[in-house]
Amino acid sequence: MTRMGKRNHTMLVAIDTSTEIASLALVRENVLVAEQTWRTARNHTVELLPALQNLLKLAKAETKDLTGVIVAKGPGSFNGLRVGISAAKGIAYSLSIPIVAVNSLEVEAYQFAETGLPICPIFSAGRQEIATALFQQRDGKWQQLKSGDIMTVEKLCNDIHEKTLFCGEYAGFVAPQLKSLLNEKAVMVLPLSDLRRAGYLAALGAKKLAAGEVDDVATLQALYLRRPPIGEKKK
Numbered sequence: 134m135t136r137m138g139k140r141n142h143t144m145l146v147a148i149d150t151s152t153e154i155a156s157l158a159l160v161r162e163n164v165l166v167a168e169q170t171w172r173t174a175r176n177h178t179v180e181l182l183p184a185l186q187n188l189l190k191l192a193k194a195e196t197k198d199l200t201g202v203i204v205a206k207g208p209g210s211f212n213g214l215r216v217g218i219s220a221a222k223g224i225a226y227s228l229s230i231p232i233v234a235v236n237s238l239e240v241e242a243y244q245f246a247e248t249g250l251p252i253c254p255i256f257s258a259g260r261q262e263i264a265t266a267l268f269q270q271r272d273g274k275w276q277q278l279k280s281g282d283i284m285t286v287e288k289l290c291n292d293i294h295e296k297t298l299f300c301g302e303y304a305g306f307v308a309p310q311l312k313s314l315l316n317e318k319a320v321m322v323l324p325l326s327d328l329r330r331a332g333y334l335a336a337l338g339a340k341k342l343a344a345g346e347v348d349d350v351a352t353l354q355a356l357y358l359r360r361p362p363i364g365e366k367k368k
């Protein structure tokens with residue numbers, strides 16, 4: 134990660150295509166002016182750019198008005214991350230504006246920061262495993278308690294020792310296991326309130342931009358906790 138001098142950012146775009154839920158947001162002068170979140174399944178390639186153009190239209194803005202790009206870098210879907218990061222890098226490069234990448238698990242957790250509980254986002258990692266991490270807001274400061282990793286639900290539960298909030302679009306699928314193993318220590322988010330929204334991605338990214346911290350558009354890569362199948366050695 135590189136550092137740049139502070140700039141007055143007037144319009145930021147946030148792009149999250151980490152999973153089957155995609156989300157875009159536009160923030161003007163630290164105010165959310167437009168946001169779109171939808172279930173794209175595996176159609177990121179054909180749906181992302183038209184959705185972005187529609188969002189700019191709603192905000193009565195143009196691509197050239199953007200002064201910063203914030204993108205969710207994973208973990209998540211290999212294809213989804215590739216599409217989102219490629220689009221973000223293309224915008225940043227063509228407009229010569231800064232780009233900031235944020236961990237997708239952190240974005241998932243951040244919207245529940247005000248609960249004060251430890252927050253455990255859960256993504257599917259395939260092979261009956263999950264991708265997860267642990268965050269909490271303590272004394273008004275947002276912190277990552279455990280870094281992202283791939284594990285089984287049983288291993289995760291062995292590491293939980295206090296009441297914890299579980300979120301993420303895959304959390305509902307493993308909720309029976311979590312409740313069975315953790316009982317009252319497992320607090321589940323209501324499904325309708327558990328959408329990973331790009332507005333929160335924008336908020337996290339804006340903090341980094343305000344601190345002058347940006348990523349290198351040439352070297353930025355997706356965060357894969359597990360290598361793509363094409364890169365694995367055949368047994």
